[in-house]
Amino acid sequence: MSKELGVGIIGCGNISTAYFSLAPLFKGLKILACADINADAAKLRAEEFGVKAQTIPELLANDELDVIVNLTIPAAHFTVSKAILEAGKHVYSEKPLTVTLEEGKELQALAKAKGLAVGCAPDTFLGGAHQLARQFIDEGGVGRITSGTCHVMSPGMEMWHPNPGFFFLNGGGPILDLGPYYIANLINFLGPIKRVAALTSMANPTRLITSEPLKGQSIPVETPTNIHALLEFGNGATITLSASWDVWSHRHANMELYGTEGSIYVPDPNFFGGVVEASGRNKDIQPLADWEHPFGKPNQESPQGPRANYRTAGLADMAMALIEGRDVRCSIDRALHGVDVMTSILKSGHEGNFVATTTTCTQPAALGIDEALALLR
Numbered sequence: 001m002s003k004e005l006g007v008g009i010i011g012c013g014n015i016s017t018a019y020f021s022l023a024p025l026f027k028g029l030k031i032l033a034c035a036d037i038n039a040d041a042a043k044l045r046a047e048e049f050g051v052k053a054q055t056i057p058e059l060l061a062n063d064e065l066d067v068i069v070n071l072t073i074p075a076a077h078f079t080v081s082k083a084i085l086e087a088g089k090h091v092y093s094e095k096p097l098t099v100t101l102e103e104g105k106e107l108q109a110l111a112k113a114k115g116l117a118v119g120c121a122p123d124t125f126l127g128g129a130h131q132l133a134r135q136f137i138d139e140g141g142v143g144r145i146t147s148g149t150c151h152v153m154s155p156g157m158e159m160w161h162p163n164p165g166f167f168f169l170n171g172g173g174p175i176l177d178l179g180p181y182y183i184a185n186l187i188n189f190l191g192p193i194k195r196v197a198a199l200t201s202m203a204n205p206t207r208l209i210t211s212e213p214l215k216g217q218s219i220p221v222e223t224p225t226n227i228h229a230l231l232e233f234g235n236g237a238t239i240t241l242s243a244s245w246d247v248w249s250h251r252h253a254n255m256e257l258y259g260t261e262g263s264i265y266v267p268d269p270n271f272f273g274g275v276v277e278a279s280g281r282n283k284d285i286q287p288l289a290d291w292e293h294p295f296g297k298p299n300q301e302s303p304q305g306p307r308a309n310y311r312t313a314g315l316a317d318m319a320m321a322l323i324e325g326r327d328v329r330c331s332i333d334r335a336l337h338g339v340d341v342m343t344s345i346l347k348s349g350h351e352g353n354f355v356a357t358t359t360t361c362t363q364p365a366a367l368g369i370d371e372a373l374a375l376l377r
Contacts, residue, residue: 004030005090005319006064010056010080011071012036012045014162015094018311019069020049026316027377028323035059060087066322067092067117069315075171078103081118085110090322092119092315095180097335099171101343101358104336111332117321119328120335122181123314125188126367127272128296132288133264134366137189141278143261145190148239151252152178152270156245158209158219165219167245168207173223174243175342181269182241182255183338184330186231189257190239191363193341194232195356200224200349203246229345234360241345272296273308294372316375317367329364337361 007029009016016034023029033052036042046053054062060083067090070080078098084091085107097120098104111118124130137145152174157164166172186193202225209217226244233239242252255266262281267274273296279285290296295313298306314330321328337359344355365371 003323004028005066005322007031007315008059008062008065008068009034009045009071010036010059010068010084011094012038012041013071016045016071018309019071019315020045020051022310022312023315025310025377026312026319026375028319028375029312029316032064033059033062060084060089065089067315067319070094073166074099074176075166075169078107081107082110085114085116085118088114088116090117090119090318092318093121093335095121095335096176096342097332097339099176101336101340104339108332108336117318117328118332118335119314119318119330120332121311121314121330122184122269123311123317123330124181124269124272125185125364126295126313126317126329126372127308127310128291128293128372129267129272129274129276130185130188130269131293131367131372132291132296133266133276134188135291135368136264136276136278136288137257137259138366141262142257142259142264142280145237145257145259147237148255148257149252150182150186150239150241150255151250152182152254153242153244153247153250153252155248156207156225158207158211160211162211162213164207164209164211168219168221168223168225170222173225173227174245175224175227175229175345178270179241179243179342179345180338182243183341184334185255185266185269186233186239187334187337187361188364190233190235190237192234192337192360193357194234195354196229196231196341196344196348197354198227198229198345198349200228200346201226224346224349227345227349229348231341271307272310273298291369293369294376295367313375320375327365329367331361331364333359333361334364
């Protein structure tokens with residue numbers, strides 16, 4: 001196989017700028033074309049980043065492309081990814097893979113039948129902070145993980161996103177939008193999840209947009225916006241996960257994992273970097289020594305200060321995995337298990353019962369310093 005894969009992008013909205021601007025950091029990728037149902041959006045991105053603007057049918061038929069990145073809204077992920085596979089091309093999708101388990105299983109079966117790969121964000125668990133935590137856990141730094149807590153809570157998306165309506169429709173909500181970051185990281189640390197239980201609710205039946213350009217519009221809420229879940233892992237660990245867009249402020253840490261010999265404090269799984277802290281039985285919480293992981297180095301400015309952003313690392317790992325003939329870290333099996341976990345959480349909240357997952361997966365291979373450097377140009 002070629003040492004570089006031709007890449008196309010379907011969906012030229014807000015998130016596409018990250019893929020266009022960060023892909024050049026990595027080996028194995030060359031973005032050549034883009035498409036969108038809004039032709040003007042595709043033209044704008046094409047001119048901005050020096051690629052070809054095409055219609056979606058033209059992009060699917062483009063023989064220069066080996067893999068197509070699906071950056072459409074979650075409700076369209078299944079339809080678009082299926083069309084990409086039927087066109088004979090590999091798929092890399094933004095999260096979530098699909099909004100139902102049945103759709104995800106159909107994509108998995110189609111990819112297998114066609115001998116094609118499907119990868120899926122999030123790839124933030126490949127970040128330097130999370131891989132440092134993974135190494136510490138793997139080396140027994142806190143003993144065996146037995147429990148933990150995760151919190152991702154805010155007032156919602158309608159205050160900053162230019163088009164927030166889809167976040168509150170079926171297929172949206174905080175568990176399907178932000179849950180993937182936390183669940184992918186937990187799979188990275190602990191492996192697959194056996195069963196879940198949850199309480200779910202919504203604070204209001206409508207939301208008022210306060211961001212431009214739709215400021216003042218009211219949008220309906222069709223999915224729970226407040227979720228408190230229990231996760232039981234195959235290895236016996238039990239974790240709580242709270243995901244809410246009904247919280248104005250809080251003091252909960254993003255992720256804490258408790259082991260037989262100590263505790264580890266993991267920064268926000270939505271980002272690649274941050275400080276990892278841990279304690280032993282002495283309860284003395286200290287930061288772990290920085291290990292100079294390339295995906296933990298700040299490379300962007302943000303309102304909160306410099307931060308590490310290496311989105312497309314998962315796409316690059318998939319490209320190199322195809323070239324080298326190895327496992328894809330952001331694989332469809334792990335993404336599908338994530339969908340199983342998230343939809344089971346929502347089902348449990350609706351029915352009031354524990355729900356067993358019906359899929360499983362392996363932990364992804366750790367991405368140490370040398371492995372990360374091998375992905376960079």
